[in-house]
Amino acid sequence: SQTIHQWPATLVQPVGSPLSLECTVEGTSNPNLYWYRQAAGRGLQLLFYSVGIGQISSEVPQNLSASRPQDRQFILSSKKLLLSDSGFYLCACGGGLIGELFFGEGSRLTVL
């Protein structure tokens, strides 16, 4: 089955600083990849979705961007962080035979 690696696990960043969260996938090829964000005490919000290299679908207008430079690499970025960007960011991989999603362990971002 797929394995999702995310890093860093936690980070604290000042407002206005850049951000780069990385996600890599093992155990599959040409997967659908997703970035989700979870604010404290809330559900998961779908941010970005990708069906292949260079193909990114943005779900909500925001201060973030995503890129997929390689088949099994998905990067979440920001040029200038806002306080509202704080949250728990989860990378997920689809494409299993039964269509389930596999999630990484998440990256917890605190913007101060």
Add this chain to the structure above:
Amino acid sequence: DAKTTQPPSMDCAEGRAANLPCNHSTISGNEYVYWYRQIHSQGPQYIIHGLKNNETNEMASLIITEDRKSSTLILPHATLRDTAVYYCIVEYNFNKFYFGSGTKLNVKP
């Protein structure tokens, strides 16, 4: 946007069945219903999914109404380790998964 509605929280006694409801009244004929759970500070974990028929696996059972507008996840013998947030999700456009706020299940001794 999430296409499902769930109660925000439920309590269940340890060893008893936990029945978690979900409404998905706008579901289309080819959209699957998935259930995931999230234990605090971890990524969600897949539980079960279905289209029309009831489904059962080693973790849970899924009961889908005949009109497919609602479903119920059943944990037959809840344990303390089943305390988590449970998400009911409709797979949209065969690729996109929208999570709602979920149900916080509290299993009590």
